[in-house]
Amino acid sequence: MQEFRLTAALVACLTLLPAFTSAFWRLPCRGRTGVARLDPIVDPGEISSHVHAVHGGGNFGMNSNMQTLRESSCTSCAVTQDMSAYWTPALYFMHTNGSAELVEEVGGMLAYYLLYGEDVTAFPNGFRMLAGDPLQRNFTWPVPDPPKSSWSGAQVSQKALRQKALGFNCLDYAGTAEASLYRHFMPNKTFLDANCPDGLRLELMFPSCWNGKDVDSDDHKSHVAYPDLVITGTCPEGYETRLVSLFYETIWNTYAFKDVDGYFALANGDPTGYGYHGDFMHGWEDGVLQQAIDTCTSDSGEVSACSVFDLQSETKQRECTFDMPSTLANEDVQMHADGLPGPMGIQWGPAYASMSMGSSSSSTSAISSVPTTSVDSVSIGVSIEIGNVLNHAEATTTTSTTSTSSPTPTPTTSIHVDQYTEEIVYLQQDVIVMVGEGGIPYATSTGTQRTVSTAITTATQTSTVVSYVEKRDSAPAEPEQRDPSAEKALRQAHNRHRHSHKRHGH
Numbered sequence: 001m002q003e004f005r006l007t008a009a010l011v012a013c014l015t016l017l018p019a020f021t022s023a024f025w026r027l028p029c030r031g032r033t034g035v036a037r038l039d040p041i042v043d044p045g046e047i048s049s050h051v052h053a054v055h056g057g058g059n060f061g062m063n064s065n066m067q068t069l070r071e072s073s074c075t076s077c078a079v080t081q082d083m084s085a086y087w088t089p090a091l092y093f094m095h096t097n098g099s100a101e102l103v104e105e106v107g108g109m110l111a112y113y114l115l116y117g118e119d120v121t122a123f124p125n126g127f128r129m130l131a132g133d134p135l136q137r138n139f140t141w142p143v144p145d146p147p148k149s150s151w152s153g154a155q156v157s158q159k160a161l162r163q164k165a166l167g168f169n170c171l172d173y174a175g176t177a178e179a180s181l182y183r184h185f186m187p188n189k190t191f192l193d194a195n196c197p198d199g200l201r202l203e204l205m206f207p208s209c210w211n212g213k214d215v216d217s218d219d220h221k222s223h224v225a226y227p228d229l230v231i232t233g234t235c236p237e238g239y240e241t242r243l244v245s246l247f248y249e250t251i252w253n254t255y256a257f258k259d260v261d262g263y264f265a266l267a268n269g270d271p272t273g274y275g276y277h278g279d280f281m282h283g284w285e286d287g288v289l290q291q292a293i294d295t296c297t298s299d300s301g302e303v304s305a306c307s308v309f310d311l312q313s314e315t316k317q318r319e320c321t322f323d324m325p326s327t328l329a330n331e332d333v334q335m336h337a338d339g340l341p342g343p344m345g346i347q348w349g350p351a352y353a354s355m356s357m358g359s360s361s362s363s364t365s366a367i368s369s370v371p372t373t374s375v376d377s378v379s380i381g382v383s384i385e386i387g388n389v390l391n392h393a394e395a396t397t398t399t400s401t402t403s404t405s406s407p408t409p410t411p412t413t414s415i416h417v418d419q420y421t422e423e424i425v426y427l428q429q430d431v432i433v434m435v436g437e438g439g440i441p442y443a444t445s446t447g448t449q450r451t452v453s454t455a456i457t458t459a460t461q462t463s464t465v466v467s468y469v470e471k472r473d474s475a476p477a478e479p480e481q482r483d484p485s486a487e488k489a490l491r492q493a494h495n496r497h498r499h500s501h502k503r504h505g506h
């Protein structure tokens, strides 16, 4: 059943593509060179804070540059003259027991090279750039995007354009396709389960306006800018050189987790999607990209339509992988027992995420020294809310405390026994407990509270997933505001409770 679904997805993604109105080619990278905490642009020479899914030149590692990429003996993409590296955060599914499971990436990556604008220029030697912001956790502009014809002022600021350059496309090949970059956040799991049988397509538009001189910049962004309509439009002053436009697409099989309890998060600790981002490091053979820009002006999008390109089979693309650095050889990025590899804590926003939750210099020895912590003292917020709702003289509340001497997130259960309660609502909420030296919990960060199910019983059960995060040197994340849907669930619980009162004549 699942096999059939994947085959269908692969076939369909060859035909259902975004409608671009210029000449372009779609570079398939059916192979993935690897999945690892590597990012030679942001963290050169070091282990990166979070896991990336990497495509392109096989000579990829923590010290990659254009020269070393060009020395690759293979590429995971279709065009053999392209040894560039393309990477984005991997997508994970967060199980309720705290384990993070890598979601299957379907069909590799498609890197679109779009020829928008006048005098389109190839990336200069040594060029690299980032798109998106891993710490972003909210969207500060109108939803949905107003018509592009009405964009002006702050709407066309680089900050706004950068947020609008992300897309999360719900895939149902039997239905009407959503437009590219239509939704700028990751749909929640309920929505994905109900509407997206073919998975989720992550989309990322890179800036295509260049300052004409710098091949990189301190933040790896400020040497480039977006044209005023993200994909098309006019380049801002100082960035008049029009580069070939890059657009990444990856498809993730989110539907494989249908009806499994948990949520999705990007490897950078982002369950919202607003922090989606991508990196590009130029590794094209000298001169080939400009030649392709000048001659591959077909609007079919097929790389086979361009005589400049030497192509290789999908099998060859899939054979290309990078050598895993020995320091990462033992890191399980497929099923990571104690949360996202890093460790990278989940930050729900809407505040800008703090770097302190995930550090490139994380040490497992520091983490495993976290001593026993009683959950009693840290999940009070949740227990009290439930207690208030079912505020009943005869009620007894017991909290079963699961103590742990390891940092493995431990689901804890508090039982509220009430002989008058007939219908109850199961709520679930993630609580991240930051534990300082000596094992003293010093802050908690609370995720969205969600209804898991309702049942007729005499016990209210609150399942709380607690993650332990060691203390870092800067301030902890702000707790997120109470989710309106949780309020509703609590009201419902209250109403149902009152109903049962009446039936019992109280």
Ligand SMILES: *[C@@H]1O[C@H](CO)[C@@H](O)[C@H](O)[C@H]1NC(C)=O
Pocket: 187, 188, 189, 190, 191, 450, 451, 485
């Ligand atoms: C999930 O997303 C949908 C659509 O955006 C929304 O209507 C629904 O309330 C959300 N559900 C939860 C549990 O957050």
Ligand SMILES: *[C@@H]1O[C@H](CO)[C@@H](O)[C@H](O)[C@H]1NC(C)=O
Pocket: 095, 097, 098, 099, 337
């Ligand atoms: C967490 O749950 C998943 C799914 O059931 C399972 O595969 C994984 O092994 C569990 N992790 C731990 C640490 O028990």
Ligand SMILES: *[C@@H]1O[C@H](CO)[C@@H](O)[C@H](O)[C@H]1NC(C)=O
Pocket: 136, 137, 138, 139, 140, 349, 350, 351, 352
């Ligand atoms: C939204 O994110 C920005 C950072 O881009 C932050 O400054 C702002 O405070 C956030 N808004 C809220 C409501 O937290």
